[in-house]
Amino acid sequence: MFATVMIAGLLSGCVDMTTTPPVDSRPQSQPVSAPVSRSGSVTVSDFANVVARVEPVAERECRARTSGANCDFKIVVETDPKAPSNAWQSLDASGRPVLTFTVALIADVQNTDELAFVMGHEASHHIAGHLARTEQTAITGALLGGVLIAAIGGDASTIETAQNIGATVGARSYSKSYELEADQLGTVIAYHAGYNPVRGAAYFTRIPDPGDRFLGSHPPNAQRIETVRRTMATL
Numbered sequence: 001m002f003a004t005v006m007i008a009g010l011l012s013g014c015v016d017m018t019t020t021p022p023v024d025s026r027p028q029s030q031p032v033s034a035p036v037s038r039s040g041s042v043t044v045s046d047f048a049n050v051v052a053r054v055e056p057v058a059e060r061e062c063r064a065r066t067s068g069a070n071c072d073f074k075i076v077v078e079t080d081p082k083a084p085s086n087a088w089q090s091l092d093a094s095g096r097p098v099l100t101f102t103v104a105l106i107a108d109v110q111n112t113d114e115l116a117f118v119m120g121h122e123a124s125h126h127i128a129g130h131l132a133r134t135e136q137t138a139i140t141g142a143l144l145g146g147v148l149i150a151a152i153g154g155d156a157s158t159i160e161t162a163q164n165i166g167a168t169v170g171a172r173s174y175s176k177s178y179e180l181e182a183d184q185l186g187t188v189i190a191y192h193a194g195y196n197p198v199r200g201a202a203y204f205t206r207i208p209d210p211g212d213r214f215l216g217s218h219p220p221n222a223q224r225i226e227t228v229r230r231t232m233a234t235l
């Protein structure tokens with residue numbers, strides 16, 4: 001039932017809601033001091049609100065921390081109801097950063113703080129250049145026309161395939177240090193978007209223990225939450 005009301009297709013963080021608009025047309029900009037912080041479940045309009053609040057902050061941090069990077073985040077929902085609970089960052093054919101959330105993940109989060117934190121975390125992977133750095137480590141020296149094709153996986157069809165694989169096998173494997181770095185910057189983004197990152201990081205206490213094969217590269221949950229708390233103390 002959740003999937004039937006989910007916004008089909010693309011929900012853009014930069015306002016071009018290219019498909020069906022949210023059924024609920026509550027105002028999408030809330031005062032920073034009073035974020036929509038709901039518990040128990042996250043609705044379509046909650047998701048749209050989190051996008052509307054987090055994307056501009058992520059974009060601002062991206063522009064401040066990078067030079068010349070594409071910071072125009074597109075935030076999309078993978079509507080396949082069979083796709084496992086997951087979120088990931090990728091690049092589209094034009095190099096635009098895409099943050100994808102499956103409907104299963106949106107159903108899993110307990111409140112908008114968790115959703116905002118995961119969104120900030122995924123945006124941070126892009127801001128910190130983790131995708132490119134990971135690919136560059138895996139495939140070195142592949143130069144084509146002055147562009148490191150390894151950084152984005154090549155042409156559009158290659159990227160499409162990569163996204164499909166991401167949706168199938170679960171989280172992309174980043175190193176633990178990259179994950180902690182994304183947690184740290186994700187804390188900053190979620191906080192400045194008006195959410196509670198410590199509450200948001202509680203999401204990690206419910207995901208599978210990082211010993212399994214998909215999450216084997218992830219740091220222990222306690223270490224991630226500690227990173228969030230330490231970062232919060234500096235804000």
Ligand SMILES: [Zn+2]
Nearest residue numbers: 121174179182
């Ligand atoms: Zn991550």
